[in-house]
Amino acid sequence: MVIVADSSLQLGYDTINELNIQVVEYPLFVNGEPYPVSMPMSAEEKEKLRLLIQDKNNTVSTSGLKEEDLRGVFQRFRDQKILTIHQSARMSSITASVLQKVKSELSGLDIELFDTHHMIAAYTVQVFLAARALQAGTPYPELMEMMKRNRMNTRHMGSVYDLFFLRRTGRIGRAKAILGTAMKIIPLLGSSEEPGVLRNIGKAKTYQQANQKFVAAMAEDMEAKKARRVTAAISQIGPYDRETGHLKQLIEQQGWEAEVQILATNHSAMPHAGPNFYDLGYTVHED
């Protein structure tokens, strides 16, 4: 069996290879022109793209996954069961329909589609757990059961320093944007009960306050599920090493059995989340 994911996955290139995850790229465009992106992009190349996005005169966008790219990957693993795991269909309806189309066209292949209902770090943590379980030899029925359980127990939160980009690409509608405030307030967004829909979960003045709010929510989830173990992914765009380091430390101080990784955001999330952003996705394990 092989796992296929898309490039909104935030795992580092080495981890992707170690876990044998096949990644299909979202094409990226700057001012309408295709822009060269790939999972092995270096830190310098990512920073160059980030600065392009930061200039609000540039229009940077992604399109849905390409049919031919998907077909190519699926054909390559035609002899295996293909478990193709993606971010919430609500975030890219074009991709969702392309996936369905390609799957029906390749009806001879054993393809299973799985919508994680989440995105960025919360999508990543689910793919990571699935790939690791597969590598450990978990049989398919158990793997699917685990993935469904993980999806239910995953939450996504983030500090979005500028909501302009999420608004521009239509990723938030109802969340109220705090634009142009002199107070430099950090809007906090999180997953809602509706899959793939982000909601306003409050504001913070400092990253410490934001992180405390995230960890308090995490503690509530741990308590509600009577859980001891949690797997978390923190992804960042921009110079937020101090902020993400603090968040990781705060989680680790809670006394849970916590596996936390900090990831440098891959290119596909950047046009939507903006150039200044960090998010937390975590899955609580009901043991």
Add this chain to the structure above:
Amino acid sequence: MKIETIEVAELKRSLKSAADYLCLNSGVLDNLNVFPVPDGDTGINMLSTLKPAVDALLAERADSCAEAWALLSEQTNKHSRGNSGFILACFFRGFSNRLESADQITAELIRGGFDSGSYAARSSLLSPVEGTMVTIITAMAEAMAETGSGDIAELLETALDRGRREIFETPRLLPILARAGVVDAGGLGFIFVIEGMRRGLIGVAPEIEKERDYRFQPDPTAAKADEDPLGYRFCTELTVAKKGKFPWPQLKTFLEQRGDSIAFVHEEDYLKLHIHTNAPEEIRAKMAEHGTILASKVEDMAEQINAGVEILQNHEALSVLAVVPGSGFRSIFFDLEAAACLQHSDQLPSSGEILEVLEGMDTSNIILLPNEKNIIPAAMLAQKKSSKHVFLIPTENVVQGITALYGFIEEDSPQQNIHNMRDGLDLAICLKVYQSNRDSRYGSVEIKRGDFFVLRGEDILAAEASLVPAVERGLVGLELGDAGCISFYYGDAFDRSCMAELEKRVQRLQDCLEVAFHYGGQSGSLLIIAVE
């Protein structure tokens, strides 16, 4: 430090701190209130009983502790409101009896006072119910009796330990609490009062309590109460000046047949009654046969409950009214999604002015942020008089107002918002910087005319001839710890040429500290500082 005796001044300070503690946390009690009736007013009832009594005590001269406590007892009795307020007043009355003519209060007198107060509270109830306020008062009195300590602070701490343990037993004793997943609000309110007193004695500021600490998973299997929680609709209170002998046994039977939650204080010249009944007029007429009605109050608890339910269901129309001390703060609060601001100068707004703004707002559910400790009483009055559903979050300064708004999410329910906004109250420390216009003394600190001094609440942190060193010294005393940002909100009298120097000196205090200046426009203080 061991406290063996308390003088009048310390007693006053301690009781003021108790009222402050209750003021800060009354909303928690309101939200937890399910027994005897879930009308969400335990906090406000206890506060309305204690706060005016303490204010009166602070304004009066008392030559001994016994005299001070007698005054407190008289005043709480006068102002007592609701079941919990009534029981609190009874406790103070019983406590007062034990002091006789004592100049000072000792640990022994506190032990005796608690014992006597506990008896007075319990015996005022016709049918005391376990798992409520009287259970907690009794447990705390017992804990005191079991320790021979002569240290008053330690004695109060022992009682509080027992009280905080017993409060989590209340759901076991009273199934209605277990079903709602809460502890008893009245009992918790009593703990808050004693906690406030203890802090006042040892000089520790009141703390914001978290509602979630007193909530747990509701147990739907807990035995159901036999009666509808609203078997009796009207909360009725009467104070009667007695004429002649009072036929107590007959009156007791009469009352028991017409209501429950009956509490009764029988003094030499007057009596006071609290009852939940469906026949308030009949009870009033009966009592009038035996004396002159001095005061009466009838509240429709069904209306209060329905108001709560309606608020929970109406998620659409919720907005925030902030009382702000300057035009700069108006913009800041609007940026943070307040729907309306009432701006005031040195002269604080009256309840009428707050009420006028509340009534003029579009929404029927309003969260009110007074943003100044001395505005809270007026805000409470406006809340009570308003035709809207007003939720008061007792923000004591404008910085608490700002951090409370971090938790405001318009599309969430009022209850969720109140929970989140209360959680935000302790996210920042607020300091205020003033310049003295005369030679004066603040506690033990001499302040010369023209000096700059920094206050945190009522504590003075620094006083210097120049502003920048005063601020720096004030901040150094805070142990900045995890602070990430210091915001200076300046008033009209602030000399802006100090900004660069101030920023430089403050940034030297800690690595990676963000410093920001915003125009607040306040007229009293030169600077309001938020340490977050």
